[in-house]
Each structure stands twice: as C-alpha cells, then as structure tokens.
Amino acid sequence: MTVSLHRFANPARFLKIAALVLPWASGLTVGLLGLGLYLGLVASPPDYQQGESVRIMYVHVPAAWMAMFVYSVIAVASATALIWRHPLADLVAQASSPIGACFTFLCLVTGSLWGKPMWGTWWMWDARMTSVLILFFLYLGHMSLSKAFDDPVRGAKAASVLALVGVVNLPIIKFSVDWWNTLHQPASVMRLDGPTIDGSMLTPLLLMALAFTMYYVALLILRVRAEMLDRKLRTARLAAVDAATVPAPAR
Amino acid sequence: MMESLVSFFAMGGYYAYVWPAYGLAAVVLGGLLVVSLRALRVRQAEVDRLEGGGRRRRAGGGGA
Numbered sequence: 626m627t628v629s630l631h632r633f634a635n636p637a638r639f640l641k642i643a644a645l646v647l648p649w650a651s652g653l654t655v656g657l658l659g660l661g662l663y664l665g666l667v668a669s670p671p672d673y674q675q676g677e678s679v680r681i682m683y684v685h686v687p688a689a690w691m692a693m694f695v696y697s698v699i700a701v702a703s704a705t706a707l708i709w710r711h712p713l714a715d716l717v718a719q720a721s722s723p724i725g726a727c728f729t730f731l732c733l734v735t736g737s738l739w740g741k742p743m744w745g746t747w748w749m750w751d752a753r754m755t756s757v758l759i760l761f762f763l764y765l766g767h768m769s770l771s772k773a774f775d776d777p778v779r780g781a782k783a784a785s786v787l788a789l790v791g792v793v794n795l796p797i798i799k800f801s802v803d804w805w806n807t808l809h810q811p812a813s814v815m816r817l818d819g820p821t822i823d824g825s826m827l828t829p830l831l832l833m834a835l836a837f838t839m840y841y842v843a844l845l846i847l848r849v850r851a852e853m854l855d856r857k858l859r860t861a862r863l864a865a866v867d868a869a870t871v872p873a874p875a876r
Numbered sequence: 877m878m879e880s881l882v883s884f885f886a887m888g889g890y891y892a893y894v895w896p897a898y899g900l901a902a903v904v905l906g907g908l909l910v911v912s913l914r915a916l917r918v919r920q921a922e923v924d925r926l927e928g929g930g931r932r933r934r935a936g937g938g939g940a
Contacts, residue, residue: 666898667884677888681897688901727904735897742893840905847912854919861926 636853639713643846650843654836661832669825679826681739686814687834688732691841692760693795695725699767700792703785713849715781716856718788719771720848724841726764733757744808752801753809756794763791777859 665683672679699718706714736754737747748754771777771784802811813822820827887894 671888676890678890678893680887680894684897684901724908727908731901731904734900738893738897742890844908844912847909847916851912851916851919854916854923858919858922858926861923 636712639849640853643850647843647846650839650846654839654843657832657836657839661829661836664829665833669829672826675743678739678742681735682826683829683833685732685735685739686830687837688728688735689757690834691837692725692729692732692757693798694838695721695728695841696760696763696788696791696795699725699788700795703788706781707785707789715785716849716852717845718767718785719781720845720852721841722764722767722771722784724844724848726761726768728837728841729757729761729764733761740808746808749808751807751809752805753798753807756798756801759794760791760798763787763794767791777856 661683666680669680671677699721702714702718702721705711706718733754736757740749741747767784767788770787771780774780774783799812801807802809814820814827814830822830885891885895
C-alpha cells in the first residue's frame, strides 16, 4: 500500500506543482533577464582595468554558477534515487544533465572569449579551466551512460554512480583558484568576508544568476514531463510486445 | 542618438568578444528550450495517439 502510493502519488503531485510553478518560473525568467541585461549591458559602468569587456562577466559567471549548481542537483537526485528509490529522482537527474552541459559549455566558451582580450590567450591548461572541462565531460558521460543500456533502470543506476563519483570535482573547481597558480581571478562574490565587487556590478550579476536559475526550473519541468511521457510510452510498447508474443489467455 | 548606439555596439573596442558571448548564450539557451518543447510535444502526441487509437479499437472503429 505504502509502496504503491510512494510510486504513483509523487509523479501526480509533481505534475500538479509543476503546473503551478511553470508560469511563475517563465515570467520571472523573462523579467529578471530583461532587467539583468539592461543593467549589465547599459546601466553598469565599464571596469577600470578591463573596460567594456567586463560585460562578458554577466553571462560567464552565472553560467559557471549554474554549471556547478545543476551538477549538485544531479548529485542529490542520484543519491536519492540510489538510497530511497524515489521515482522522480532519476527523472530529475536525467532531465538536468543536458541543461547543465549547456551552462558548462557556455561558461567555457564565454570564458575563452573573455580570456583572449584580457589574458592574451583563448585557453590555459590550468586547474580552474581543466576542472571545468572535466565537469563538461562528466555531464556528457552522465547523458550517454543513462541511455547506454536497454534497461532504463540499469542506465539510471550507472549514471547515478558516475554523478556521485564526479562530485569530488565540485570543490576542486571552487577552490582551484586558491590551491594552484592560475590566470583566473579568485572569488569576488562568494567569499567568507563578503563580496569585493561593487554594487553596480553585483546587482546585474545576481539578477542574471537568478534569471538563469528560473530558466533552469522552467526547463527542468518541461524535460521531466517529457521523461515521464517517455516512460509511459516505453511501458505501453512493452505491453504491446507482450500482448503480441504471449498467447492470449482463454476468453 | 546614432552616435551613442554606435558606441554601445562598439563596446569600447571589445565588440568582437562581448557580442559573440551574448549571442552564443542566446543561441544555446534558446535552442535548449526549442529542443525541450519539441521533445515534449512529440511524446505527448504519441501518447495521445496510442490512447486515442486504443479507444477507437475498443469501440470497434476502423484502422490506426
């Protein structure tokens, strides 16, 4: 009884909550993005050292935060799936990894576009950049592993294990700028002693980060719904195959 | 007006780095939305077709 409720009540409840959240998340994405882009591109001052190139920050840094945040969500969902076998957890993890991969890709390329004029190079094999590149490959691995088995349950389990092993990369990314010599600047927002970045730049940065977060929520809802339909179709197809191969019982 | 627009798009000489960064973000994030919506729509249509088809067959109606 409890098992069946656990299995079926949650996706239904998810759909109900998702239908309430989706319009809010979409509206907030548009509003925050509009405000963040205006403040970031027009109203905020150029940097005294980097000039106008600093505006790349308003895409690059939120993308980097999202790359790590989405991976944390995948890791928590994977642990939940492995330990409690929550029916939604695998769906959340699998729906998240393409989104996280996109944010990581954006972080890498915008970083490159910022690095060329500021550091004089598109790429350095230093700790920060290499560890983010590894994060990108972890996402790709997670995406392909979850689809690599005929049995989706085995695929989900393998992907969960990969996601949990890869968690070790998150603190390496975060602290790479402190532990190793690098061209990359150290943290200027998420510091124990408070942000060292000026308010006129911090505000658009946080607005863009919130916009990206809301966008992730909206995309996640759409993709989880697609994954749910996918499971439904798979079950229906298996039932059709069973009906075709197993001789029908006497009517 | 015209001048300030030109200087805005010039981005202090960094236009070749700033605008590709924003453009790529728009393409990647927008593309992700398009792909996600399309996947949802395709699957929903398939589910509707199966469920609708099942009803029609049960009702004794014609082919798929």
